[in-house]
Amino acid sequence: MKAARLAFDNVACLRGERLLFEDLSFAIEAGGAAIVVGPNGVGKSSLLRIAAGLLHHMAGLVTRDGTIAFLGEQAALDTAMPLRRALGYWAAIDGAHDSAIDAALDALAIAPLADVPVRMLSTGQRRRAGLARVMLGGARIWLLDEPGNGLDTATLDLLGDAMAAHRAGGGLILAATHQPIGMPDAQEIRL
Amino acid sequence: MSPLAHIVRRDLSLAFGQGGALLPLVFFMLVATLYPFAVGPDATIMGRTGGGVLWMAALLAALLPIDRLVLPDAEAGVLDQYVVRGLADEAVASAKIIAHWLSFGPPLMIAVLPAAGLLRLDGVVVMRIELGLAIGTPGLAALALATASLTAGVRGAGALAGLLMLPLAIPLLIFGAGSLAPGGSGAIKLLAATSLLLVAGAPFAAGAALRAMRE
Numbered sequence: 001m002k003a004a005r006l007a008f009d010n011v012a013c014l015r016g017e018r019l020l021f022e023d024l025s026f027a028i029e030a031g032g033a034a035i036v037v038g039p040n041g042v043g044k045s046s047l048l049r050i051a052a053g054l055l056h057h058m059a060g061l062v063t064r065d066g067t068i069a070f071l072g073e074q075a076a077l078d079t080a081m082p083l084r085r086a087l088g089y090w091a092a093i094d095g096a097h098d099s100a101i102d103a104a105l106d107a108l109a110i111a112p113l114a115d116v117p118v119r120m121l122s123t124g125q126r127r128r129a130g131l132a133r134v135m136l137g138g139a140r141i142w143l144l145d146e147p148g149n150g151l152d153t154a155t156l157d158l159l160g161d162a163m164a165a166h167r168a169g170g171g172l173i174l175a176a177t178h179q180p181i182g183m184p185d186a187q188e189i190r191l
Numbered sequence: 192m193s194p195l196a197h198i199v200r201r202d203l204s205l206a207f208g209q210g211g212a213l214l215p216l217v218f219f220m221l222v223a224t225l226y227p228f229a230v231g232p233d234a235t236i237m238g239r240t241g242g243g244v245l246w247m248a249a250l251l252a253a254l255l256p257i258d259r260l261v262l263p264d265a266e267a268g269v270l271d272q273y274v275v276r277g278l279a280d281e282a283v284a285s286a287k288i289i290a291h292w293l294s295f296g297p298p299l300m301i302a303v304l305p306a307a308g309l310l311r312l313d314g315v316v317v318m319r320i321e322l323g324l325a326i327g328t329p330g331l332a333a334l335a336l337a338t339a340s341l342t343a344g345v346r347g348a349g350a351l352a353g354l355l356m357l358p359l360a361i362p363l364l365i366f367g368a369g370s371l372a373p374g375g376s377g378a379i380k381l382l383a384a385t386s387l388l389l390v391a392g393a394p395f396a397a398g399a400a401l402r403a404m405r406e
Contacts, residue, residue: 052271052274052275053275054271054274054275054405055405055406067276068275068276069275070271070272070275072268072271073268074266074267074268075268076268076269076271076272077267078201078205078267079267080205080208080209089197089201090272092192092197093194093197093198093276094276
């Protein structure tokens with residue numbers, strides 16, 4: 001398997017009439033991580049959506065080697081379904097084994113919530129559910145938009161552990177955040 | 192199972208689970224129930240016009256669930272997740288068309304049987320309606336999904352969807368109801384041609400609309 005890699009080469013992003021950023025270049029190799037920082041509205045989310053292929057960039061080159069898991073604002077889980085079944089949908093699409101769901105639920109300490117409908121979850125629990133969806137798919141490239149939002153300190157530690165394990169396994173992470181999420185060695189992309 | 196089969200299964204279970212699939216059916220039966228009261232129980236008038244009324248009801252029934260076809264998935268970020276997984280928008284749209292058709296086409300064809308009883312239609316007409324619906328409802332489903340994709344996230348989407356969809360659905364209505372007239376086999380062929388055109392074109396229109404929505 002080819003090593004995972006994510007690279008931006010002189011990328012520019014235009015939203016509406018506004019140029020959010022230009023000449024942005026960076027590369028993340030397998031096992032690496034980068035954190036996008038900057039004030040609100042500067043284009044952190046747009047950068048992540050470009051990396052995910054959800055948004056067109058105006059100029060430059062984006063290279064993605066490896067499968068992608070994307071955590072946006074929403075958890076993208078069916079709110080009427082119990083958590084485990086809602087995650088099971090994405091596990092089935094990703095071709096992941098059922099044990100991957102249990103592993104992800106355990107890793108984020110939401111295994112007791114497996115039978116609770118997603119709409120009953122609190123903001124932080126829903127965030128954890130979204131992170132579990134990212135984890136269970138086995139994608140090499142994690143793109144996380146504000147992964148720490150609504151998480152308590154204990155869960156932030158769990159997230160840090162999960163991200164470290166992912167990188168140790170040859171994955172890479174690009175995260176946009178305005179709070180420390182436990183990746184001190186990550187390169188910083190300032191917008 | 193392929194990802195698209197999973198999408199069909201999920202959309203279908205959502206449609207039936209939330210009762211959304213029941214709504215077109217109830218609407219269809221309501222029209223069939225009310226029509227005899229409105230025009231009177233004259234068997235000849237009902238026999239002549241009843242088939243057309245059922246076609247009209249079927250067309251409007253297909254329009255009803257338009258607001259839950261695309262918008263909820265777009266808002267929940269589900270469509271984004273499909274894109275990230277490398278699924279083409281056109282493929283997702285096709286899967287959604289199949290799911291939408293399964294949720295209202297076959298149920299409607301079953302509902303025609305009691306409706307035909309209420310309208311005192313004879314067996315030959317019922318067979319022609321069933322044949323016509325079997326051919327025409329996939330076209331209606333495709334049209335409904337393309338319209339839902341185009342109007343998702345627009346304010347007043349319901350009214351706009353009706354305005355967008357109805358002109359394109361009229362050929363289906365003309366040929367569908369026309370097939371009930373004596374010597375209507377030509378109309379069935381034209382109905383099939385129209386339906387095929389819609390089914391073939393809608394995934395591309397819907398796919399382009401979904402892409403445009405992300406920008």
